């Protein structure tokens with residue numbers, strides 16, 4: 396009987412101890428696990444800590460780029476000095492925490508962002524760009540061109556297509572991100588590897604900032620239409636499509652307007668020239684207002700999209 400009792404008692408003790416040591420708090424899409432051994436935190440200090448975390452960490456995660464962890468282990472320790480913080484893992488010295496409750500948010504932000512190679516905030520004529528690089532090998536000329544293109548193109552796109560667009564944009568050059576680039580929520584993520592292999596492809600900025608201006612939200616229209624518009628905008632407003640050898644591909648009979656990107660963009664260039672100048676601006680407005688539907692083409696041009704494509708196929712010169 397005694398032989399069995401001891402393991403049972405030990406197991407109970409372990410469970411009780413871990414229940415006290417670990418507290419999980421979830422807010423928005425973030426999870427904070429506070430690991431606190433040996434001692435209890437007073438309620439006020441714990442509130443300061445969680446308040447600081449839920450301001451500093453989501454801001455960091457947004458700026459940090461690709462797939463930054465949303466679950467964080469925060470350990471309060473007697474051993475490590477001060478505070479150390481990286482994605483998913485924060486350690487704070489117990490005594491330091493008791494002495495510095497008022498600086499928590501600022502210190503957390505600083506410590507988290509120390510892993511970035513650079514973080515610049517640039518402001519011009521009411522527009523702001525925060526440029527974060529996580530690539531130690533990012534070409535400084537490429538970086539400067541990305542910044543210059545933002546300040547040259549983005550205000551034009553905002554004024555022309557959607558004056559309500561945000562004027563605060565975030566660029567992140569991330570080594571962990573392997574596609575080309577993507578835009579969401581005022582942030583553009585650039586693949587460090589892609590920019591290294593294609594340093595002249597600066598008008599990625601033009602295409603991606605148009606996505607910010609579009610801001611259609613979900614299920615406003617088909618993806619080929621959104622992407623076709625973004626590439627048409629690059630064709631029309633791009634700063635150096637020639638230098639990057641970016642052009643619209645010639646028409647052939649295998650194509651469809653749903654091919655998206657440049658093929659759709661060329662069709663739009665043809666419509667603007669031959670059928671209905673200003674159509675893209677009108678479609679863009681309808682998509683943003685969520686009033687776009689299949690009938691929009693007929694209403695705006697007098698022809699269905701298939702009739703337009705047939706006319707395009709018969710004489711595709713632009």
Ligand SMILES: [Zn+2]
Pocket residue numbers: 602606622625
């Ligand atoms: Zn796109």
